[in-house]
Amino acid sequence: MNQVIELLNSHRSIRKFTYQPVAQEIINTLVQAGQAAATSSFIQACTVIQVNDSNKRSQLMECSGGQAYVGEAPVFLVLCADMQRNKLACEMNDAEINSGYTEQFITATVDVGLFAQNLTVAAESLGLGAVYIGGIRNQIARVADLLELPDMVYPVFGICLGYPDQNPEVKPRLPVEVVLKQDSYNDSNDQQTIAEYDKSVSDYYRTRTGGNKDMTWSEQMSGMLTKEARPHMKAFLKDRGFLLK
Ligand SMILES: Cc1cc2nc3c(=O)[nH]c(=O)nc-3n(C[C@H](O)[C@H](O)[C@H](O)COP(=O)(O)O)c2cc1C
Structure with missing residues (x-):
């Protein structure tokens, strides 16, 4: 073990924050740490929108299904997959971008994930806490309008x-x-291992909630993965110039 691995292993999402503000200098440092992540073919396809405006913050809270910490956290960032800048780079060289490929959607989205995790780990290393908010995709078109995102950019x-x-x-x-396989995909022991893991997850929830929540991991997955999953996403992404070919 070393300090980096200890920090990674101590991660937990934080959903309640003190009123202490976070200096802009720190936010800039975190974004720079995000930028230092590897990026597919150097596309650098992540754009961060820091949302300070209180009206926009409360609208984003609504878009996320009323998650209070979206409005209350000292800092709220929206991480966008952005191919618009790459289009501009092509235009600067009198070239026309050949856009709309699913591959480009994947690379831009992966870039955002790597950027975000670097940013989050850097934040945790400075004693900050963080939680990701996928909930903004509940009303993704409204979020995109609110932040005035152009085509080829999605939150x-x-x-x-x-x-x-x-x-x-x-x-x-x-x-x-269960997660690390050797040479080929072999899941013959997975069911038993997951059954044992289920017990540790229900212990975790019971302790954390003083007995109010008692759910295993497989129960949680069964509850979530049998429902619709934001079915508006495909049409939205196509409308914004992604997933066209
Ligand atoms: C992309 C992404 C989106 C998430 N969206 C939300 C969210 O909208 N609201 C929330 O409370 N937690 C959200 N989470 C946090 C997860 O629920 C959390 O990471 C997971 O339950 C594991 O808990 P831990 O982070 O405390 O280890 C999100 C996490 C990720 C990676």
Whole structure:
């Protein structure tokens, strides 16, 4: 173990923050740490919108299904997959971008994920807490309009940041043997391993909620993955110039 690995293993989402503001200098440093992540073919396809305006913040909270911390966190960032700048780069060289490929959607979205995780880990290393907000995709078209996003830019998720005003336990992850396979995909032991893991997740929820929530991981997945998953996403992304070919 070393300090970096210890920091990574101590991650837990923070949803309650103190009123202590986060200096803009720190936010800039975190964004720079995000930029330092690897980026597919150097496309650098992540754009961050820092939302300070209180009216926009409350609208984003509504878009996220009323998650209070979206309005309350000292900092709220919207991380966007952005191919618009790459289009401009082509135009600067009198070239026309050949856009709309699903591959470009994947690379831009992966770029955002890597950028975001670098930013989040950097924040945690400075004593800040964070939670990702995929909930903004509940009303993604409204979010895009609110932030005046052009074509070829889409909001992937938000991040709430601030100094933690809670200290939740680390949430147990699946055992490595389910996640790491050797040479080929072999899931013959997965069911039994998951059944054991289920017990540790229900212990975690019981402890964290003082007995109010008792749910296993497989129950949680069954509840979520049998419902519709934001079915408006495909049409929205096509409308914005993604997933066309
Ligand atoms: C892309 C992404 C979107 C998420 N969206 C939300 C969200 O909208 N609201 C929320 O409270 N947590 C959200 N989370 C946090 C997850 O629920 C959390 O990471 C997961 O339950 C594991 O818990 P931990 O982060 O405390 O280890 C999101 C996480 C990710 C990676």
